[in-house]
Amino acid sequence: MDRLACVDVPSFPLQVLLRDRPDWAGHPAAVVDEDKPQGLIRWVNDAARKGGIQSGMRYATALSLLPSLRAGTISDEEVQAGVAGLLDRLHGFSPDVEPCEGEPGVFWLDAGGLEHLFMSPETWARDLRDSLAEAGFVSAVVVGFKRFGTYAVAKVLRGRKAVVFESLERETEITRSVPLTMIGLPPAVRDTFTKLGVFRVADLLNLPAHGIAKRFGAEVHRIYRFAAGELELPLSPTPVVVPIEEHVELEYREDNTQRLVFTIKPLVDRLLARLGRQGVALTELRLELHQEDAAPRLERIRTAEPTLASVAVMELVRLRLEATPFPSAVLGVVASALTVPATAAQLDLFAQAPRRDLAAAARAFARLKAAFGADDVVVKAVAHDRHMPEGYFRWEPLDSLAVPQPRLDAPATLVRRILARPVALRADDRRQLDGWMPLGLEPGPVDQLDGPYRLAGGWWRKDVQRDYYFLHLRRGMLIWVFYDRAQRGWFLQGEIG
Numbered sequence: 311m312d313r314l315a316c317v318d319v320p321s322f323p324l325q326v327l328l329r330d331r332p333d334w335a336g337h338p339a340a341v342v343d344e345d346k347p348q349g350l351i352r353w354v355n356d357a358a359r360k361g362g363i364q365s366g367m368r369y370a371t372a373l374s375l376l377p378s379l380r381a382g383t384i385s386d387e388e389v390q391a392g393v394a395g396l397l398d399r400l401h402g403f404s405p406d407v408e409p410c411e412g413e414p415g416v417f418w419l420d421a422g423g424l425e426h427l428f429m430s431p432e433t434w435a436r437d438l439r440d441s442l443a444e445a446g447f448v449s450a451v452v453v454g455f456k457r458f459g460t461y462a463v464a465k466v467l468r469g470r471k472a473v474v475f476e477s478l479e480r481e482t483e484i485t486r487s488v489p490l491t492m493i494g495l496p497p498a499v500r501d502t503f504t505k506l507g508v509f510r511v512a513d514l515l516n517l518p519a520h521g522i523a524k525r526f527g528a529e530v531h532r533i534y535r536f537a538a539g540e541l542e543l544p545l546s547p548t549p550v551v552v553p554i555e556e557h558v559e560l561e562y563r564e565d566n567t568q569r570l571v572f573t574i575k576p577l578v579d580r581l582l583a584r585l586g587r588q589g590v591a592l593t594e595l596r597l598e599l600h601q602e603d604a605a606p607r608l609e610r611i612r613t614a615e616p617t618l619a620s621v622a623v624m625e626l627v628r629l630r631l632e633a634t635p636f637p638s639a640v641l642g643v644v645a646s647a648l649t650v651p652a653t654a655a656q657l658d659l660f661a662q663a664p665r666r667d668l669a670a671a672a673r674a675f676a677r678l679k680a681a682f683g684a685d686d687v688v689v690k691a692v693a694h695d696r697h698m699p700e701g702y703f704r705w706e707p708l709d710s711l712a713v714p715q716p717r718l719d720a721p722a723t724l725v726r727r728i729l730a731r732p733v734a735l736r737a738d739d740r741r742q743l744d745g746w747m748p749l750g751l752e753p754g755p756v757d758q759l760d761g762p763y764r765l766a767g768g769w770w771r772k773d774v775q776r777d778y779y780f781l782h783l784r785r786g787m788l789i790w791v792f793y794d795r796a797q798r799g800w801f802l803q804g805e806i807g
Contacts, residue, residue, distance in 0.1 A: 340354045350366060
């Protein structure tokens, strides 16, 4: 029987978040779906779990139980990027890797046929787990024979170690003793099973299948069938993306950027010619620069759109290399490409020919990213649900522009322009309108004041007591201000027009 392995990175989104928050190490931490008191706790670490915090709690409730709790949000894009990074690492241990759909951090791997590469399955599992630890992830690895068996045991281990089963009988015995709290059942269903005296996988499998479907629904019935071995499907691995490469070893030490660009150009030309013969187009160029007295330097250059044009690619290469100096002379270059199929749809991308040149904008974005070496250098403001007005928006990366599609029948509306940071007006706690000129002489004094509109809260971070007003100034301006009771001062929040 072929060997199968399951890798579980417990609370994977939380581990991704903690990698970016090293100061949270050793503290109780959680991921919430929204950064506000009514947000739901989604994942917690062991320290938070020991403090009584469970997934499904409200953020405010969790803070009342454990004031030292650290919590944050993480986007689906960040989670998927983390999964992609783990896939690359796992492909170094098996060519066939299948990520679990709907549960990030869980992977199944084909562990068969590796006897000639590793001394034993135990060595393979231990080396795999050590590799994930180097990437900053705690994981459990279980080598066995069945999908559900390896999955259930990996969940019980909570990232503590690697386990190898020598026989299917031993795997089945251990699997049947796994608590139901570990296999992803909804909390309400787990509570019902507890009342019925159903605590472990063996108890679940003793229940009638038709009753499970009728009483608990399709999702619980699917888990039941999974545990019973009825969904034992072959692996559906994610294909390995093999980059196409060209390389050159220099006969001399090169420390001049302009000459290096001319050295790289023939590599890029040969690379693009190979891509064209294979019917694919370049989306990302990777340059690995081997240096004399330093570690190899990797540059990743993304194009505005799939392309086979050498001029456009080399312009990005020049901008990227000129942006950062070389600490040491270059001795060799390896150029590789990530690609997508070259289709007619790509050529017809801007067939409507709008007045705005979106292709030129995309090329400008690519130049900025190449020059500054970051994907988030071009951003846009996106509305965001927050308690305080200055948190009503956040900056998100802008990958491309779209043709505007205004509604011609939309009624005219006023636009409220909110300042990222409120600006202090003159330090005066009076509320008379007489002669008050909050913005100086040019806009004139206040003619009319609408309000107050009380905003109170923020107790989970800092207590806030604000009275908001709309001020009509004599020269026609309409501004949005507030009086901060704690600071006893007036602040400008924004302008309306």
